[in-house]
Amino acid sequence: MSNFTIPVGPLNVALEEPMYFKVDVHGETVANVDIHAGHVHRGIEYLVTKRNVFQNLVLTERICSLCSNSHPQAYAMAIEQIAGLTVPPRAEYMRVIADEIKRVASHLFNVGVLAHLVGFESLFMHVMEVREMMQDVKESMFGNRMDLGAHVIGGVRFNIDDENIAYLKAQLDRIAPAVAEITHLYRTNGSILGRTRGIGVLSHADAVDCSVVGPVARASGINYDVRVKAPYAAYDRLEVPVHTLSDGDVWSRAIVRLSEVTTAVDILRQCLDNLPAGPTSCTTERPSIPVGEAIGKCEAPRGELIYYVRMTDSPRPERVKWRVPSFMNWDALRIMMKDAKIADIAIIVNSIDPCISCTER
Amino acid sequence: MNYVRTLIRNLIRGPSTEVYPFGPAWTPVHFRGRVEFKLSSCTACRACEQVCAPGAIRFDKTPEGLRFMLWHNTCVFCGLCEYYCPTDAIHQTDDWHMAHATAHQYEMAIRELISYVSCTACGAKALASAPNPAGVVPPFTAEEIEIQRNLCPGCRKTALAERGVK
Numbered sequence: 001m002s003n004f005t006i007p008v009g010p011l012n013v014a015l016e017e018p019m020y021f022k023v024d025v026h027g028e029t030v031a032n033v034d035i036h037a038g039h040v041h042r043g044i045e046y047l048v049t050k051r052n053v054f055q056n057l058v059l060t061e062r063i064c065s066l067c068s069n070s071h072p073q074a075y076a077m078a079i080e081q082i083a084g085l086t087v088p089p090r091a092e093y094m095r096v097i098a099d100e101i102k103r104v105a106s107h108l109f110n111v112g113v114l115a116h117l118v119g120f121e122s123l124f125m126h127v128m129e130v131r132e133m134m135q136d137v138k139e140s141m142f143g144n145r146m147d148l149g150a151h152v153i154g155g156v157r158f159n160i161d162d163e164n165i166a167y168l169k170a171q172l173d174r175i176a177p178a179v180a181e182i183t184h185l186y187r188t189n190g191s192i193l194g195r196t197r198g199i200g201v202l203s204h205a206d207a208v209d210c211s212v213v214g215p216v217a218r219a220s221g222i223n224y225d226v227r228v229k230a231p232y233a234a235y236d237r238l239e240v241p242v243h244t245l246s247d248g249d250v251w252s253r254a255i256v257r258l259s260e261v262t263t264a265v266d267i268l269r270q271c272l273d274n275l276p277a278g279p280t281s282c283t284t285e286r287p288s289i290p291v292g293e294a295i296g297k298c299e300a301p302r303g304e305l306i307y308y309v310r311m312t313d314s315p316r317p318e319r320v321k322w323r324v325p326s327f328m329n330w331d332a333l334r335i336m337m338k339d340a341k342i343a344d345i346a347i348i349v350n351s352i353d354p355c356i357s358c359t360e361r
Numbered sequence: 362m363n364y365v366r367t368l369i370r371n372l373i374r375g376p377s378t379e380v381y382p383f384g385p386a387w388t389p390v391h392f393r394g395r396v397e398f399k400l401s402s403c404t405a406c407r408a409c410e411q412v413c414a415p416g417a418i419r420f421d422k423t424p425e426g427l428r429f430m431l432w433h434n435t436c437v438f439c440g441l442c443e444y445y446c447p448t449d450a451i452h453q454t455d456d457w458h459m460a461h462a463t464a465h466q467y468e469m470a471i472r473e474l475i476s477y478v479s480c481t482a483c484g485a486k487a488l489a490s491a492p493n494p495a496g497v498v499p500p501f502t503a504e505e506i507e508i509q510r511n512l513c514p515g516c517r518k519t520a521l522a523e524r525g526v527k
Binding site: 051052055062122123126132139142181188 | 363367371389390391393413415437440441
């Protein structure tokens with residue numbers, strides 16, 4: 001058998017995002033992977049220092065579409081820490097609601113794309129149709145399908161009336177059985193199992209070495225979830241089970257995501273049942289932000305997202321730095337792809353749910 | 362195969378997509394679409410200009426007054442302007458029919474003028490903006506707003522003090 005070097009990407013590896021892999025193959029087996037990034041660098045870290053605190057809420061939201069709620073949330077948490085603002089309890093619960101709605105949609109999207117890459121197109125469309133129920137929820141409650149615009153400094157800027165609560169509950173009642181059915185399919189369907197079991201394995205030891213986060217870590221048996229380890233918003237008052245599996249293959253990562261969707265639906269129900277009354281923001285005016293620095297972190301659908309913000313006496317931050325989950329996870333691709341078949345490359349890349357726009361900003 | 366049941370059910374249900382443009386498309390009540398500006402409520406505090414992330418909102422000083430400008434082609438429909446407006450002068454409607462020919466690109470903007478007036482009390486040049494309602498108890502009546510609108514900032518303060526507001 002002869003050796004080749006083949007390019008995979010930079011367009012259309014798994015999702016429509018640019019990532020370039022230079023793959024050395026021996027016959028049909030991957031021998032070495034070289035990852036090249038930098039195709040969607042937009043200079044957002046620089047732009048953030050040119051806009052004021054309030055404009056940045058919108059800018060950080062547009063770094064990435066699938067984690068578009070987690071970015072402003074971590075940013076707002078850091079700013080609130082600098083300004084010493086206390087978010088009212090109702091707003092904390094509503095931040096959880098926004099967070100979990102995004103998580104359901106994001107995980108279903110990734111699991112759907114997995115079916116597409118396996119070649120099971122009708123299942124892909126079915127999962128996307130189920131996800132569409134959550135998209136309708138986002139559009140009805142927040143006014144946009146992707147960019148929720150849920151956060152302001154000091155709270156949230158949407159409100160939930162009884163009509164919205166009834167609508168969300170009705171949608172959850174429709175989504176829960178559909179997700180249960182999808183999970184059963186992913187657990188039993190031969191086409192899915194044949195292409196995902198034992199593929200792209202990341203052992204527990206390798207997962208620790210690579211410091212992977214989010215569903216990728218939990219599928220390799222690492223019990224780490226920011227919502228439990230360092231609760232923010234209202235997560236300390238809610239029951240948040242962490243799902244872990246030990247195999248660390250593509251299938252485990254999909255099942256962890258599907259289990260988290262079920263959990264998210266449950267957390268949403270808990271929030272709606274315990275939603276306290278009161279204001280949704282600690283101030284309706286624009287608070288002044290003093291000099292200081294702070295770190296905010298939250299659990300984005302892909303894992304731990306950390307924001308560092310430093311304010312000087314200017315209305316614009318001097319430095320904002322964020323570490324996104326995909327940055328930690330894509331290094332593990334080298335290990336997952338070792339000795340994989342060329343045909344499995346796309347499935348393995350999709351299994352870490354890579355967010356190139358977050359990572360390269 | 363267990364998927365066949367799901368497939369048949371989806372087939373019986375028919376298409377999930379909407380027939381738009383041949384029929385109406387569902388639009389939620391809270392949809393964040395085209396922006397509406399109510400000139401009579403604007404206090405010219407310029408909060409919207411400050412929070413506007415893409416810089417779609419701009420206030421320009423002209424010889425006739427202060428001009429409010431909002432470019433829909435630059436707007437990202439985030440809704441921060443509506444949230445921070447103290448008088449609800451700016452509002453997002455559920456209208457999303459924004460596709461247009463390139464020839465009409467300069468019409469996709471709101472241009473309104475807050476004109477200069479002579480203060481009815483002292484005659485100084487002043488902006489005919491709405492008074493800021495923050496902290497005014499009891500709230501302004503429609504008549505009072507019209508009187509305040511034609512006063513300069515100094516005379517507005519005097520009028521408020523005479524009204525007995527802290």
